[in-house]
Amino acid sequence: MIWTVLLLVLLYVILTRRSRSKGEPPLDRGLIPWLGHALEFGKDASKFINRMKMKHGNIFTVRAAGRYVTVLLDPHSYDTVIEDSDSLDFTRYAQVLMERIFNLQLPHHQPAKAKAMMKRHFHGINLATLNSTMSRNLQALLKAEMTPNQKDWKEEGLFDLSYSLLFKTGYLTLFGGEQNNNSTDPSIVYEEYKKFDGLLTKLARGTLKSEEKRTAQSVQKRLWELLAPAGLTEDSGSNPWLHAYRRLLQGEGTDEETQKKAVLMQLWATQGNVGPASFWLLGYLLTNPEALIAVRREFSQISQMETSEAPLTDRPTSTPVFDSALEEALRLTAAPFITREVVQEKTLHMADGQQYRLRKGDRVCLFPFISPQMDPEIHHEPQKYKYNRFLNEDGSVKRDFYKGGKRLKYYTMPWGAGTNGCVGKQFAINTIRQFVYMVLTNYELELCDPNAQMPEINASRYGFGMLQPEGDLPVRYKPKH
Ligand code: HEM
Numbered sequence: 001m002i003w004t005v006l007l008l009v010l011l012y013v014i015l016t017r018r019s020r021s022k023g024e025p026p027l028d029r030g031l032i033p034w035l036g037h038a039l040e041f042g043k044d045a046s047k048f049i050n051r052m053k054m055k056h057g058n059i060f061t062v063r064a065a066g067r068y069v070t071v072l073l074d075p076h077s078y079d080t081v082i083e084d085s086d087s088l089d090f091t092r093y094a095q096v097l098m099e100r101i102f103n104l105q106l107p108h109h110q111p112a113k114a115k116a117m118m119k120r121h122f123h124g125i126n127l128a129t130l131n132s133t134m135s136r137n138l139q140a141l142l143k144a145e146m147t148p149n150q151k152d153w154k155e156e157g158l159f160d161l162s163y164s165l166l167f168k169t170g171y172l173t174l175f176g177g178e179q180n181n182n183s184t185d186p187s188i189v190y191e192e193y194k195k196f197d198g199l200l201t202k203l204a205r206g207t208l209k210s211e212e213k214r215t216a217q218s219v220q221k222r223l224w225e226l227l228a229p230a231g232l233t234e235d236s237g238s239n240p241w242l243h244a245y246r247r248l249l250q251g252e253g254t255d256e257e258t259q260k261k262a263v264l265m266q267l268w269a270t271q272g273n274v275g276p277a278s279f280w281l282l283g284y285l286l287t288n289p290e291a292l293i294a295v296r297r298e299f300s301q302i303s304q305m306e307t308s309e310a311p312l313t314d315r316p317t318s319t320p321v322f323d324s325a326l327e328e329a330l331r332l333t334a335a336p337f338i339t340r341e342v343v344q345e346k347t348l349h350m351a352d353g354q355q356y357r358l359r360k361g362d363r364v365c366l367f368p369f370i371s372p373q374m375d376p377e378i379h380h381e382p383q384k385y386k387y388n389r390f391l392n393e394d395g396s397v398k399r400d401f402y403k404g405g406k407r408l409k410y411y412t413m414p415w416g417a418g419t420n421g422c423v424g425k426q427f428a429i430n431t432i433r434q435f436v437y438m439v440l441t442n443y444e445l446e447l448c449d450p451n452a453q454m455p456e457i458n459a460s461r462y463g464f465g466m467l468q469p470e471g472d473l474p475v476r477y478k479p480k481h
Pocket of ligand 1: 122274334415417427428
């Protein structure tokens with residue numbers, strides 16, 4: 001029996017063995033049959049891709065868990081992937097992840113319609129309404145966290161503080177309506193969501209142990225129940241976007257169980273990145289006094305001119321120093337994969353004149369974290385946080401960055417790019433700016449240990465949007481008097 005199994009495995013390995021054909025990128029199958037490089041990839045994708053880059057250059061194909069993935073690392077060539085939605089499909093891989101992470105299948109879904117709808121609700125005049133609701137919720141949550149007459153310091157991990165406050169703000173703004181009505185308590189949703197978020201990368205890779213699988217299932221179930229009323233009716237207290245999304249799903253024949261799963265996916269898409277991004281920004285400011293002084297100076301000029309409690313959302317306000325400080329924090333900590341499935345054979349024309357053939361059924365993956373974001377040819381001392389990296393000497397926005405003597409279109413890419421880039425970018429920036437403004441203007445905030453360094457990065461999260469820290473950065477805060 002055992003010999004038959006071994007023979008079958010050997011036969012499978014020989015029959016599915018792939019070799020590099022003429023005109024294709026360098027192929028690195030790894031030593032383990034079928035699995036290839038999957039383990040190293042999952043453990044620390046950035047380290048692995050860097051190792052492959054040293055070995056093969058800016059383009060190579062690796063095997064991971066039975067799939068062949070071509071990784072492209074030349075930002076001058078990114079548009080050949082981003083702009084070709086005929087040969088390179090966004091939705092297929094998104095559907096794979098949807099099923100693995102959210103147990104969700106939407107066979108009749110029209111993603112273009114859902115996206116156009118989201119754009120309508122998150123841009124233009126609707127964005128202004130969203131901003132003021134967000135600002136009101138944030139203020140109320142901050143006040144509940146710390147009453148204005150409190151005199152003692154409160155100690156907390158900065159990641160926990162940022163993630164919980166911004167998650168709850170976003171939840172109330174988009175999913176739950178005002179606090180104190182009948183909607184679900186945002187703290188309960190956050191506690192469950194954090195457990196889910198902790199298992200997310202393993203869910204995506206299909207590497208949960210049986211105990212973790214049980215936890216993931218029960219947390220998912222709990223979240224589906226908590227999210228059940230969100231957007232169901234027009235007066236559910238959620239943002240109109242969620243109600244419109246529900247109606248779109250209903251129109252496609254999606255049953256209520258599946259709708260709940262889809263709402264959980266939207267919770268992740270809209271709330272999973274803002275809290276971690278705010279943590280990194282505040283953490284870098286607190287550990288770089290010069291940067292903190294510069295951002296504080298810009299904010300105090302605004303607060304001196306304003307009487308409103310939420311000045312940044314009332315009217316467009318220019319904050320170039322803050323913008324650069326945020327861009328720099330995102331350069332160091334936003335690490336999404338931009339993945340497409342090859343649905344018809346394609347010749348990829350690189351900017352340096354080389355051409356490579358991509359096979360149908362493979363995947364293509366851009367990893368802007370390695371280049372442009374951490375590329376020493378583009379950003380001098382890329383490991384260092386420099387709050388004014390995206391400012392010219394005269395204080396204007398710096399957009400000129402070069403690689404190989406050629407000006408770059410993409411010099412940092414935290415939001416993705418092209419038609420599948422982030423729909424919520426402006427809302428996310430406004431939320432982070434409002435949070436940092438309120439905290440720095442109304443609170444005294446400092447590191448518990450003045451010499452503390454930023455925590456390490458949790459290496460298993462490369463590829464999933466904003467990175468998260470390993471551990472936390474202890475801070476203390478109290479209202480300003
Ligand atoms: C710091 C915060 C955020 C970051 C760094 C971020 C980043 C990204 C990235 C990189 C993508 C593209 C993924 C790809 O190409 O495969 C994306 C897509 C998306 N983002 Fe964000 N995002 C953030 C916040 C938000 C917020 C607040 C919302 C909504 C309120 C949002 C809604 C979306 C949606 C709906 C998509 C999918 C677009 C599509 O289907 O084509 N994001 N985001």
